[in-house]
Amino acid sequence: MSIDILKNGAILLGERFVVDGHYSRDFRIITHFHADHIAQLKKSISECIGLISTPVTIDVLSVLGYDIPFKKRFGINYGIKMKVEDEELSLQPSDHVFGSSQVVVSNKEGEKIGYTGDFKNPGHGTPILDVDILVIDSTYGSPMFRRNFKNDIEMLFADHVNDSLTRGPVKIFAYHGKIQEAMRVLRKYGVVAPFIVDDKIRKVTEIAKKYGYIKDDIFTSESEEGKEIIKEGWYIEFEHFNKSKQRDGRYMNYILSGWEFSEPIRSIDSRTKVVAMSDHAD
Structure with a gap:
């Protein structure tokens, strides 16, 4: 399965999905409502067939001024599978803000790729994804940034x-x-x-x-x-x-x-x- 990380922060998973950034694909996935993960969202609302996130995130985005047309809203709960031609998508829990999610995309050959989005408490509040390739969002990126307390x-x-x-x-x-x-x-x-x-x-x-x-x-x-x-x-x-x-x-x-x-x-x-x-x- 194809995977790429673009200069604008958008993550391409498989052939039809882009996550947390804009790119010319059918579906944009939004892991949560923080500003650094909804860049160019209005452009995606205009150009993409659909916007995918948890129902919680869609509701909050509306409050924050992002009016996603009803026909483009794909609010799916954790663990529900959404099939788009030869690929299948699901959102998994993430311990970050309420409504935040991880992403898993698989194909007909059974290959799985995932993206964590922002998270904390891996293995506890944030389940560890069972995938072949995992893109990890590392806010800090260095062992020096630790809170022993x-x-x-x-x-x-x-x-x-x-x-x-x-x-x-x-x-x-x-x-x-x-x-x-x-x-x-x-x-x-x-x-x-x-x-x-x-x-x-x-x-x-x-x-x-x-x-x-x-x-x-x-x-x-x-x-x-x-x-x-x-x-x-x-x-x-x-x-x-x-x-x-x-x-x-x-x-x-x-x-x-x-x-x-x-x-x-x-x-x-x-x-x-x-x-x-x-x-x-x-």
Whole structure:
């Protein structure tokens, strides 16, 4: 089976599929909704016969402004096989963000090729694919990028947030997907303060709730409930990572970063901490 990795990051699997980048093929596969994996997606929407991903990812892409025509949407659940002439495709789970997937393509001779997409926890949250050729997405690509403390981060993060809440509201900056992971982690470790979000984060989080990834109610800052919560001063507000440089001293700020390796949680000023919370394998 043919396989190629193009300069624009697109991965060609077999004869009819391109993954996480644009190329003139019938079908584009989208492993997840992060920006570096949906480059030139609007061009693919225009030119490809179909766009393939999990139903979760299709829903989130719609919130992010990518309107895939219904006739071009191929939302398939993990393990379901989709046949296109002499090739067969399936998506497999990936522990990265909710809805993310790995890809397996096989042909009539029984050859199998796969692509991991972004992932963490191989062999546990991310199953290891049984394929003949495997393309591995390596975010870090070097043994020097390791977190020997990674199993402790979730509990430490929750403990720090709970402690900060005794002194005022908390603001957490992260990317879509990691925001919802942070919500899940905080609830898992007993943080019960209400969550405040903007409208876009609300829409993404409602999709996570729809598919059972998280269960908690969230409140927008513009809603009546949200205004009352903010007035009381005991809450956790989530904002997109790109707004982290606009943080202010009214909150205890937490920036969730995949590029922090020195310690689990590090103070960068009197009101800001960086948390080494990564959704990639190291």
